[in-house]
Amino acid sequence: MQLLQDRIKKEGKVLPGNIIKVDGFLNHRVDTALLAACAEEFKRIFDTSKVTMVLTAEASGIPLATICAEKFGVPMIFAKKAKSDNIENGLFKSEVWSYTYKKKFTLIVSKEWLHESDNVLIIDDFMAKGNAVQGLIDIVQEAKCGLEGIGIAIEKGFQGGGDALRAKGLNYKALAVIDEVMEDGTLVFRKEDL
């Protein structure tokens, strides 16, 4: 998606450890008009008429998932992050290792709100190694829902999470895939048909 790639090139900052900082428009200050454009792009890519629920993980996935769900005319569920001890009953859950925070957490979704009859589109802002998204896929499988697809705004292609999902044959799409960060900080985007 050209609009998103241009914005990443213009405002994204590369921090040590190849962290791509886009907190001016995606995950701290949120450009809601850009997110609405991303939602329209997902609507073109996925068959959203079949989607009954958008699923994401708190906190930074929520803005994009909310706007997508509103544009698709469906509700949105955000999986909550809990410490891995002391989880109540009545929950779908999946344990996730966070590379960012170097600790385990558990994604939880109340069984009350996700049903076998649901057909889910997973939406998240970022894909790196893909652990959080895999946690959401686990929850969809535990709930025995349909999985219509997985839509990501920015994929760090060089960290392998997106390619692992593509290799599994999942309907996975990212709007901007960064394949390489050059030594001078230039970002190299993957050419992809969406």
Next chain:
Amino acid sequence: MQLLQDRIKKEGKVLPGNIIKVDGFLNHRVDTALLAACAEEFKRIFDTSKVTMVLTAEASGIPLATICAEKFGVPMIFAKKAKSDNIENGLFKSEVWSYTYKKKFTLIVSKEWLHESDNVLIIDDFMAKGNAVQGLIDIVQEAKCGLEGIGIAIEKGFQGGGDALRAKGLNYKALAVIDEVMEDGTLVFRKEDL
């Protein structure tokens, strides 16, 4: 707002300690159409043409704040919750005591994204004692922004946070104010002109 009151009456559950659980439409599974209706109501109540930024706190305020900001045509910032130690520089911050979790946390907003020229509308899903919202007001004051108003979906009127802000003369509005939880679980709403 009748639509919201009706939904709370129909689906809200009262848990021990007068906790009002509305996680089927507001803060876990999110009814994006209802939130869009709340955004339209805020647009009627506040002069959103003067608002340049919607501000909320992660995580449960984000869905409503995102939809409001998108409908008002402005960006949204969500203050992040950090542990109170080890906060970096370059941040507006406010320490908040959480009654729910019985611990202190710090709300942080990067100085890069909030400026004196901004005129802020604070949006949150819930108002009880009002500590989180007071933290957001502190950040607005620290940033020397304008504060156009404070819009809340559901206020627990009997916990005093909303009335404290009204007493200060702030442009504070809640779409549904629960004044009392009867012994049989019936909710008594405040009659208010919005």
